[in-house]
Amino acid sequence: MKRIPFLLIVFLAVSCGGTKKATVDSTPVTEIRQLDTLVVSDDPQFEELPTAPEEHIPNELPVYQASPRRMIDIHHTALDLSFDWTKKEVLGQALITLSPYFYPIDEIVLDAKNFEIQSVQRKENNQPLEYKYDGEQITIQLEKRRYKGDELTISIDYIARPSRTGGSDAITGDNGLFFINADGTEDKPQQIWTQGETEHNSKWFPTVDKPNERMTTDITLTVDDRFKTLSNGLLIESKQTTDGQRTDHWRMDQPHAPYLVMIAVGDFVKVEDQWKDIPLGYWVEPEYEEDAKYIFDNTPEMLTYFSDLIGTPYPWKKYDQIVVRDYVSGAMENTTAVVFGEFVQRKKRDLIDDNNDRIVAHELFHHWFGDLVTTESWSNLTMNEGFANYSEHLWRAHHYGKYEGQAQLFDEKYGYIYSSQTSGIHPLIYFSYKDKEDMFDAHAYNKGGLVLHMLRHEVGDKAFFAGLKYYLERNEYSAVEAHDLRLAMEHVTGRDLNWFFNQWYFEAGHPELDIEYTYDSTSQSLDILVKQTQDPQSSIPIFQIPATFHIHTPGDTVQQVRFWLNQREQNFTVEGLTNAPTVVNFNPDHVLLAPAEQHFTTEQATYLVNHADHVGVILENLQKANPILINVDRLLDFPAKDIQLIALDMVQPGSSQAIRDKVKEMALHAENSFVREKAILITGQLGQPLDEIKLIAIAQSRELPYRIINAALLSLRASNPQTAIEVLQTIDVRESPTLVPGAASIFAETRDPQHLSFFEENKTFVKGQSAIPFYSSYLSLLAVLEPGKMMESIAGLMSEGRESGDLFQKYGLVKGVADLIRSEEIEVNQAQVLKEEVNPVIQSVDNPNYRRFFQSMLDAAQ
Numbered sequence: 001m002k003r004i005p006f007l008l009i010v011f012l013a014v015s016c017g018g019t020k021k022a023t024v025d026s027t028p029v030t031e032i033r034q035l036d037t038l039v040v041s042d043d044p045q046f047e048e049l050p051t052a053p054e055e056h057i058p059n060e061l062p063v064y065q066a067s068p069r070r071m072i073d074i075h076h077t078a079l080d081l082s083f084d085w086t087k088k089e090v091l092g093q094a095l096i097t098l099s100p101y102f103y104p105i106d107e108i109v110l111d112a113k114n115f116e117i118q119s120v121q122r123k124e125n126n127q128p129l130e131y132k133y134d135g136e137q138i139t140i141q142l143e144k145r146r147y148k149g150d151e152l153t154i155s156i157d158y159i160a161r162p163s164r165t166g167g168s169d170a171i172t173g174d175n176g177l178f179f180i181n182a183d184g185t186e187d188k189p190q191q192i193w194t195q196g197e198t199e200h201n202s203k204w205f206p207t208v209d210k211p212n213e214r215m216t217t218d219i220t221l222t223v224d225d226r227f228k229t230l231s232n233g234l235l236i237e238s239k240q241t242t243d244g245q246r247t248d249h250w251r252m253d254q255p256h257a258p259y260l261v262m263i264a265v266g267d268f269v270k271v272e273d274q275w276k277d278i279p280l281g282y283w284v285e286p287e288y289e290e291d292a293k294y295i296f297d298n299t300p301e302m303l304t305y306f307s308d309l310i311g312t313p314y315p316w317k318k319y320d321q322i323v324v325r326d327y328v329s330g331a332m333e334n335t336t337a338v339v340f341g342e343f344v345q346r347k348k349r350d351l352i353d354d355n356n357d358r359i360v361a362h363e364l365f366h367h368w369f370g371d372l373v374t375t376e377s378w379s380n381l382t383m384n385e386g387f388a389n390y391s392e393h394l395w396r397a398h399h400y401g402k403y404e405g406q407a408q409l410f411d412e413k414y415g416y417i418y419s420s421q422t423s424g425i426h427p428l429i430y431f432s433y434k435d436k437e438d439m440f441d442a443h444a445y446n447k448g449g450l451v452l453h454m455l456r457h458e459v460g461d462k463a464f465f466a467g468l469k470y471y472l473e474r475n476e477y478s479a480v481e482a483h484d485l486r487l488a489m490e491h492v493t494g495r496d497l498n499w500f501f502n503q504w505y506f507e508a509g510h511p512e513l514d515i516e517y518t519y520d521s522t523s524q525s526l527d528i529l530v531k532q533t534q535d536p537q538s539s540i541p542i543f544q545i546p547a548t549f550h551i552h553t554p555g556d557t558v559q560q561v562r563f564w565l566n567q568r569e570q571n572f573t574v575e576g577l578t579n580a581p582t583v584v585n586f587n588p589d590h591v592l593l594a595p596a597e598q599h600f601t602t603e604q605a606t607y608l609v610n611h612a613d614h615v616g617v618i619l620e621n622l623q624k625a626n627p628i629l630i631n632v633d634r635l636l637d638f639p640a641k642d643i644q645l646i647a648l649d650m651v652q653p654g655s656s657q658a659i660r661d662k663v664k665e666m667a668l669h670a671e672n673s674f675v676r677e678k679a680i681l682i683t684g685q686l687g688q689p690l691d692e693i694k695l696i697a698i699a700q701s702r703e704l705p706y707r708i709i710n711a712a713l714l715s716l717r718a719s720n721p722q723t724a725i726e727v728l729q730t731i732d733v734r735e736s737p738t739l740v741p742g743a744a745s746i747f748a749e750t751r752d753p754q755h756l757s758f759f760e761e762n763k764t765f766v767k768g769q770s771a772i773p774f775y776s777s778y779l780s781l782l783a784v785l786e787p788g789k790m791m792e793s794i795a796g797l798m799s800e801g802r803e804s805g806d807l808f809q810k811y812g813l814v815k816g817v818a819d820l821i822r823s824e825e826i827e828v829n830q831a832q833v834l835k836e837e838v839n840p841v842i843q844s845v846d847n848p849n850y851r852r853f854f855q856s857m858l859d860a861a862q
Contacts, residue, residue, distance in 0.1 A: 001197055001385070001440065002330035002362045063432045067377040067481075068210040070101040072108055074258075075151070077215050079205050082222040083192060083265070088179045090160040090204045095123055097153045104147045108140040108154065111202035111209040113176075116159040123153035138206060162203040173328035174437075176203030180266075180325050187764070189285060190227075191266035193324045193339060195332060196259040198378060198436050207258045212376040212479035214255040222247045223265050230264040230283060230322055232256070232335050252335065254316060255477050257374045262334035264322055275300040278314060283322035284345055294348045296321050297355045298399065302364050305398055306391070311469040315372050315476070321360070326805070331359050333366030333388070343768055350736050352705040353641075353673040357399070358392045358408075365391030368472060376479035378436040382428050382505075383480055385440070386448020393449065403640035406615040409453065410590060413616075416446035417510075417595055422849065425508045425538060429482050450593045451504045457591045458500060458546070459493050467492040482506070499544060509539025511565075513596035519580045526551065526574040526581060530565060542568050543594075550588040551581050556611060560588075583607050590616035602626050615640050622646065633659055641672045648678045653686050660686050668694070673705040680711040684718040692720060699727050706735070710742035717746045725750070734762070737770045744777035751784050763800075768808055775812030776819050783825045791830070794837060801841045807850065810841050814854045818861035 078095040098108070113136055120131045120140055130141040140154060162177040173195070180191040194204065202209035218236075221229045225246045233252030240246055252261075264283075271292035273280035280299060282292040299321070307313045320337045327341035340363075344356045369387030389412065397405025419442035426432070428447055433439055456464040471480075471488035486501045512534040518527040528549065532542060544566040551559040551574065563572045583604040586596050600608070605624035610631040612618050618635070619642070627650065635647035636659070644666075651663055667679035667690055680698070683689050690698075690712075698704060698712040709731070716724035724746050733739040740762055747755035759778040766774045778797070782790050794817075801813045817838045821831045835858060842858070845851040 001332050001366075002359045002388070063434075065377065065379045065431050065433055065436070067379075067479075068208075068212055070208075070210075070212065071103070071105060072098045072208065073101045074098045074208055074213055074215040076217070077205070077207060077258075077261075078218040080220045080222075081205075081263070083179075085179060085182045085190070088161065088182055090162065090177060092158055092160060092205060094156045094158070094206050095153055096156070096206065097151065099151045100146050100148050102148055104145050106142055106145050108142065109208075110138050110140070110156075110206040111136070111199065112138045112156075112158070112160075112206040113165075113203045114161050114163060115206070116161070118157040118159065119155075121155045123155045126155075129154070156206050158206065160204045174200050174203075176200035177263075178326070178328070188325050189267050191264070191324055193264040193266070193322075193327070194262045194334075195328055195339070196261060196334070197332060198259060201258050201261055205261075209258050211257050211259060211374055211378065213258055214374070214477060214479070215258065216255050217252045217261055218249065219252075219261075219263060220247055220249045221263060221265065226267065227265050228268045228270065228283075230262075230268075230281075230320055230337055232261060232337050234317055254335075256335040256371055257479075260333070260335045260371060260374075262332075262337050262339060264324060264337070264339065266324070268322065270320075273300065275303045275314070275319070278303070278316075279318045281318070281320040281322075283320060285323070288323075288345050288347075291346070291348045291351070294351045295323070295344055295346065295356060296360055297351065298357055299360060299364070301399070302361055302395060305395065306361075306365060306368070309394065310368065310465055310472065312368060312472050314367065316367060319364075319367070321363075331363050333363045333370055335367065335371045338363040347706070347736050349704070349706050350738055354705075354707075357395060361391050361395040362388045365394075373472060373475045373478060373480045373484075376481050378439050379431045379433065380429055380481045381439040382444040382448035382451075383482060383485070385444045386428075386452055389445045389449035390452045393453065401639065403615055403638070403643075406590065407640050407642045409450070410616040410619060412446045412449055413590065413593060416442045416450065416593070419443075419446070420510070425510075427508045428505045447510075447593065454504070454591060454593065455489070455500065459489060459495070459497075463489070463493045503540055503543055507540045509534055511543040511545060511592075511594040513586070513594055515586055515596050515598045517581070517584045517598075519577070521580065524575065524577050526577055526584065528563075528572040528574070528584070529569070530572070531569045532565070532567075542566065545592055545594060547592075548587060548589065550585045551577070552583045552585070552607065552611065553577070553581050554579050585612075585617065588612070588614060588617060590614060600624060606630060610634060615643060618643055619646075633662065636662055636666070641675055644670075644672070644675045645678055648675070648682050651682060651686065655686075660688060664688065664690070673708050677705075677707045677711040680708065680715050684715045689715055689719050692716070692723065695719075696723070696727055700730060706738035710739055713739075713742040714745060717742075717749065721746070721749065734765060737765060737767045740766045741770050741773040741777070744774045748777035748781040751781070753781065753784055756781060767806075771806060771808040772812040772815060775809065776816040779813070779816030779820055780823070780825075783820055783823070787830060791833060791837075794834065798837045798841055802844045807845065810845055811854065813841050814838055814858055818858050821861040 074096060076097040080093045082091045083089070084091060096110070117131070117133050117138060120129045121127060122129060127143070129143070132139045146152065162175045164173050164175050176196065177192065177194045180193070181188045182190065184190055194201065199209040201207065207213070217232060219231045221231065222241065222245055223229055225240065225244050229248045231250035233250055235248060236251045237249040238246060267286065268283045269286045269289045269292070271282040271284070271289060273282065273293065282296045284292045284295060288295065303314050316336045318336050321340060322337065323340045323342055323345045325342050327339065329341070331338060331340045340359070344359065366384065366388045370384035375381055375383045393405055393408050393412070396408045423441070426443060428443055428451065430439065430443070459467065467489040470492055471485055474488060475484055482501060482505045486497050490497050511532050514531040514533050516529045520527065530547065544564065547563050547565045549561050551561065553559065561574055583600065585608060586598060587594060600621065602624060605621040606626045606629045608621045609618050609625045630650060632647050632650045632655065635643050635650070638644060638647070648663065651659055663679050663686065664683055666675060667683050670676035670679055680690065695712045695716050699709055699716065701709065713724055713728060716727060728743055728746060731739065733743045744759065747758050759781065763778070779794065782793050785793065797813060801810050804810065817834050820826055820834065826834070838858065842851055842854045845854060
């Protein structure tokens, strides 16, 4: 599964060093004895020693979330399903073939949540079986004791009524099966789709809903003939039935975990593709049929790359990817049939330089790590998600170059560090979680991938990927834990890797370092003092890690030295340095998950920004660097779009003509459309906008990415608002939500209320991040109305935002109110009313971090 974060951390506002300090008394204690003199007193004075505090001894064992005990082994599940859309019910028959796992059994316990059980029988003789049902589990009494090797099939007729009982930040709804627009009255497609992770598939079919179970499936779906269906495996048969319905039969003949079982029903278009002898299917809404191959761009190439990289060909018989409405997470790696949220469904011109590669790679890699081998418990979730997250880096570095790979890892690293500072730390393999849904966090994902990156560098590329191949071959179609990976790596390398797995997988935290550099010109040596400052109460007091330093010396030469850190406080000496280093930099390749405070001066930080060849080093030091001395020209040419975008923000009207000319050239010809978009906008701010004729041509292009069209319109607005409106009238902004914010801004600046109709017509069309500037512009234009009408209109928008599930819409409304208050277009008493109106929108945000962020944004506007 891929979580989709709302706020992206580019780099922290403070230096990337550790923030938690621990003081350790290192004064040696020496026992002093005076043995040659014995003094005896008849009135001895005894000093009363302080009473040592009584050590608290727990009376209970700590929480331990064990792997589920297996009493039965399900071999095969056959489901015959139809649906009552009006009642939102699943009408089903399940045939479950199973045997005792090891110990003899007298009963069978299956998860079946909120079912109406109609009958339970032995399939072999159609004899009814006694059972008890508590609304969560069905306990079936067998007519006789069964032993290991005995196989039997249980038939259960039932009605399932999937409903929400909870949710989490990662998976916002836990219905298991969802009816979308069931009565057909909403402005969206009618669909049914499922989301099984963690243990929610038992809300629509009976099973042992645990990740260490594994089975094959046959699923038949009877639906209206106008709908298409999708499930795991291959479509075996599709036949018409009476009264305009059709029954599709899907067969999955390779075993996989129950939470990976899926179905989808709806009006989809399937666009077919091929990789070797594996059929590929891209399932989208009819409107996006021509864009489907771009939505799932690079899927065939990814299959080749990942298969070759780990030496294990894609292990399943087909690969489908489907987009559904109102999905409750980012995407889900259901075996051979991945489900994506509608955010991936965009037009070709919106996908240029902003495709879905990261999430497509993530879900595809799961088909080796998560589907072929599956975590045996949710405590071990990173054995699924850490690998999938790391695949995003692997693909990005392979396909887009090392600098883009560096940027991706930097993003992952500081996403984890930010999370650890705000939400706390726990072991990567976490047996003490309160709720299994809480496992879907920056530890299992970000840290899990970063630890794999460190392991790769520790054992070497060849050994790492050979170890992954052995791990997959040894454990295919089975449940795994972290020790399985360790044993595979030890088998390949011949090394004992307990030290690595113990500290990174089974203990909490990460090293936080404080590093001081001292150069002695007399001895021509450099002293490096490293202190591990992580809190020893919540983390390991001492990590052992290989530490790499780059010593930059005059003449732009670099010497690399490596040491082994394994003490809380440690000194290293580098001799033979004839000149004082310009700067010394720890972890220059950003392999280690070990933030460090290195006490750089402004000059040293500036030097690294101007000379480093790693995206992470540049981003880490930008804030402390002297902006006047930063080589902006170098950064504009740096082969990573994130650096180029930051460099463009540094260009000022007073910058050299050569730099301003370069920006203009980038506005016309930059390869990356995000860079070109920003360059177009900045040329206007520099007082030398692109020629109006060129801007019009760009705005009316039928080939360029929509974000560049939008930038051209905004640049036109800055130089000639009337021309911008005239050009806008020749463009259908509803071709893409990306075009709407620019149009909204242009109309808002007219201060003409006749354009409010544009906002009303497009508020249901605008999606994702485009909603933020759209609603900000909307509220700005509403301010021109007389106060009573303005407040009435804003109250209506806030009511819609409170009920909406779109976080970006809520963000746009809160930002719009904050902008209005700052603009001083409204009176103080109106500002107070606006705050009261927007407060329910803020309170409707489920995630407390986002809720606090929205509140702080509003508070800052006072």
